Amino acid sequence: MTVSQHDNLQKLIKLLTTAAANASLYHSEHRQVIRLCRQALNELQLLFNTHSDVTLKVIEGQLIFDNKPVVENLSVNRLLESLNRNGISFLKIATDVYAEELLGLINILSKNPDKQIAVKDSENIHFGQVEIRFTRSDQHQLASWDFTEIATHEADRFMDIYQTVRSKQKLEMTGINEIVNGFVNAFNCQSDAFMAIAPLRAMDEYTYTHSTNICMLNLAQAKALGIAGQLLNDIGIAAMLHDIGKMFISPDILSKSEQLDDAEWQIMQQHPRLGAEYLLNTPGVPRLAVVTAFEHHMRYDNSGYPQAANSWQQHICSHMTAISDTYDAMRTNRAYEESLDTDQILAIMLELAGNKLHPRLTYNFLQIISERDKDTEPSNYTTL
Numbered sequence: 035m036t037v038s039q040h041d042n043l044q045k046l047i048k049l050l051t052t053a054a055a056n057a058s059l060y061h062s063e064h065r066q067v068i069r070l071c072r073q074a075l076n077e078l079q080l081l082f083n084t085h086s087d088v089t090l091k092v093i094e095g096q097l098i099f100d101n102k103p104v105v106e107n108l109s110v111n112r113l114l115e116s117l118n119r120n121g122i123s124f125l126k127i128a129t130d131v132y133a134e135e136l137l138g139l140i141n142i143l144s145k146n147p148d149k150q151i152a153v154k155d156s157e158n159i160h161f162g163q164v165e166i167r168f169t170r171s172d173q174h175q176l177a178s179w180d181f182t183e184i185a186t187h188e189a190d191r192f193m194d195i196y197q198t199v200r201s202k203q204k205l206e207m208t209g210i211n212e213i214v215n216g217f218v219n220a221f222n223c224q225s226d227a228f229m230a231i232a233p234l235r236a237m238d239e240y241t242y243t244h245s246t247n248i249c250m251l252n253l254a255q256a257k258a259l260g261i262a263g264q265l266l267n268d269i270g271i272a273a274m275l276h277d278i279g280k281m282f283i284s285p286d287i288l289s290k291s292e293q294l295d296d297a298e299w300q301i302m303q304q305h306p307r308l309g310a311e312y313l314l315n316t317p318g319v320p321r322l323a324v325v326t327a328f329e330h331h332m333r334y335d336n337s338g339y340p341q342a343a344n345s346w347q348q349h350i351c352s353h354m355t356a357i358s359d360t361y362d363a364m365r366t367n368r369a370y371e372e373s374l375d376t377d378q379i380l381a382i383m384l385e386l387a388g389n390k391l392h393p394r395l396t397y398n399f400l401q402i403i404s405e406r407d408k409d410t411e412p413s414n415y416t417t418l
């Protein structure tokens with residue numbers, strides 16, 4: 035699903051749920067309902083340009099379109115609620131759908147306490163249950179859906195967003211929010227999604243692969259601690275943006291395969307401050323992302339950079355990001371250092387717990403990793 039198809043779908047859902055809300059409030063022939071229904075029909079036509087039908091499924095409480103979870107928002111949640119209320123987990127709208135039929139669907143989705151509306155198939159709208167409507171190939175497709183697919187799908191988009199920052203243009207927060215929502219959804223569908231953390235394949239993919247790895251690892255940590263809702267999303271966004279300050283560092287320094295000299299290291303150490311300043315002045319960025327960008331190299335004992343007073347209290351998200359960052363750096367072969375296997379990494383991290391890394395959070399992390407990351411192979415590229 036492309037970005038514009040995703041936007042069409044979101045618009046369609048919003049129009050349908052708003053029309054249903056109006057139908058509950060007034061009646062299904064109200065001119066507001068008719069107007070919204072007509073607009074919904076237009077959005078459907080746009081989707082029919084690329085889809086032979088529009089099929090929505092509800093699986094484990096999530097709305098699925100094109101075998102991917104639809105990014106949740108108020109309208110999507112309203113639609114889910116209406117579908118659940120009516121016992122619908124499969125909804126197929128065929129290309130020849132006409133206004134009256136769509137109005138029938140809006141009526142079903144509306145919450146009219148006075149009359150119970152029967153859920154009945156019409157010529158071009160079909161209802162059902164996922165279990166009985168699934169074909170074998172549908173089931174196979176769903177089983178094979180995984181985080182890697184999302185990662186590949188979003189990679190270009192994310193790199194565009196980062197490159198825009200490098201050319202001193204505005205950061206597109208909507209894009210970042212949607213990507214993180216996709217990851218959070220992937221976690222909800224597949225609890226071991228973080229196993230898919232990607233090795234660094236090439237320098238130009240560094241920002242993407244590293245940022246998504248840290249995002250996955252942070253989400254895994256946060257979920258294991260019982261964190262959910264907006265805070266979970268903000269932790270994911272903070273992870274995606276933690277190294278954004280590197281966009282202001284010369285690519286020659288970023289891509290250097292030998293160890294940095296003193297002057298270069300000084301420049302490199304500016305990236306937390308540069309990132310935080312940039313994010314602070316960007317509308318729509320959660321405060322947590324600003325704080326995390328600034329603090330993620332400080333270390334548990336405040337011995338890192340930027341320098342901080344001993345009394346400085348770092349945010350829990352900064353500690354988590356430092357842990358994920360340390361792990362991701364060690365599991366990736368660096369050009370000038372020996373690669374490490376999982377047992378070695380775990381031993382080093384245990385050693386760092388309580389001085390460089392937050393002890394309790396590190397134990398939480400090690401528990402997750404030792405259970406699920408035993409077979410991950412390190413890759414062959416440079417990390418900074």
Ligand SMILES: [Fe+2]
Pocket residue numbers: 276277305330331
């Ligand atoms: Fe960093």
Ligand SMILES: [Fe+2]
Pocket residue numbers: 244276277359
């Ligand atoms: Fe990093």
